[in-house]
Amino acid sequence: GNSVTQMEGPVTLSEEAFLTINCTYTATGYPSLFWYVQYPGEGLQLLLKATKADDKGSNKGFEATYRKETTSFHLEKGSVQVSDSAVYFCALLMDSNYQLIWGAGTKLIIKP
Amino acid sequence: KAGVTQTPRYLIKTRGQQVTLSCSPISGHRSVSWYQQTPGQGLQFLFEYFSETQRNKGNFPGRFSGRQFSNSRSEMNVSTLELGDSALYLCASSPGTSNSYEQYFGPGTRLTVT
Numbered sequence: 001g002n003s004v005t006q007m008e009g010p011v012t013l014s015e016e017a018f019l020t021i022n023c024t025y026t027a028t029g030y031p032s033l034f035w036y037v038q039y040p041g042e043g044l045q046l047l048l049k050a051t052k053a054d055d056k057g058s059n060k061g062f063e064a065t066y067r068k069e070t071t072s073f074h075l076e077k078g079s080v081q082v083s084d085s086a087v088y089f090c091a092l093l094m095d096s097n098y099q100l101i102w103g104a105g106t107k108l109i110i111k112p
Numbered sequence: 113k114a115g116v117t118q119t120p121r122y123l124i125k126t127r128g129q130q131v132t133l134s135c136s137p138i139s140g141h142r143s144v145s146w147y148q149q150t151p152g153q154g155l156q157f158l159f160e161y162f163s164e165t166q167r168n169k170g171n172f173p174g175r176f177s178g179r180q181f182s183n184s185r186s187e188m189n190v191s192t193l194e195l196g197d198s199a200l201y202l203c204a205s206s207p208g209t210s211n212s213y214e215q216y217f218g219p220g221t222r223l224t225v226t
Contacts, residue, residue, distance in 0.1 A: 034214065043202060044217040089155065098143065098206070098213055099168050102155040
């Protein structure tokens with residue numbers, strides 16, 4: 001079946017460090033891929049998306065490129081801030097059933 | 113546009129009781145999905161409604177049910193509550209069509225079963 005695998009957390013970085021959170025997927029067909037972020041005590045926010053191979057999603061300094069050849073959608077940011085501390089979820093959606101399939105989430109902690 | 117709203121935000125119930133949660137989607141969105149979030153199981157899909165019809169269903173027991181009204185508002189019901197039903201229940205709103213299906217989430221309802 002379809003699935004998403006994320007790197008385990010927590011990931012702890014210093015402010016202004018470079019961030020990568022790995023995400024790989026297994027899917028029959030061509031899913032759309034998403035990154036969502038959940039700040040403490042809040043619901044999920046859509047961070048960025050990509051709907052086809054080689055698409056790059058970007059928002060708030062975060063980027064992720066849909067790599068069909070490696071079935072990956074890694075999240076990157078060049079210089080993280082303390083305010084980026086949150087849990088990040090990678091997800092895929094098959095347009096055949098509109099059901100988001102989630103990774104386990106990666107907790108990111110940024111220290112000043 | 114107003115975002116997705118969920119009521120109530122917090123609930124405490126006793127085992128064996130039932131509970132109803134409500135979700136109002138973004139205006140114009142016809143799809144509402146429900147998810148359960150727990151520390152142990154992560155995010156799990158419950159079901160999705162589109163234009164008052166259940167279009168998709170996850171692997172939850174029949175105690176979990178839902179419905180959608182003509183104004184796209186949705187309710188989720190859990191009967192005969194168990195301790196393991198304690199979770200954050202998230203509702204997501206989407207246009208729900210093949211070219212517009214990204215989901216926008218509400219703040220969730222935190223259910224505690226004692």
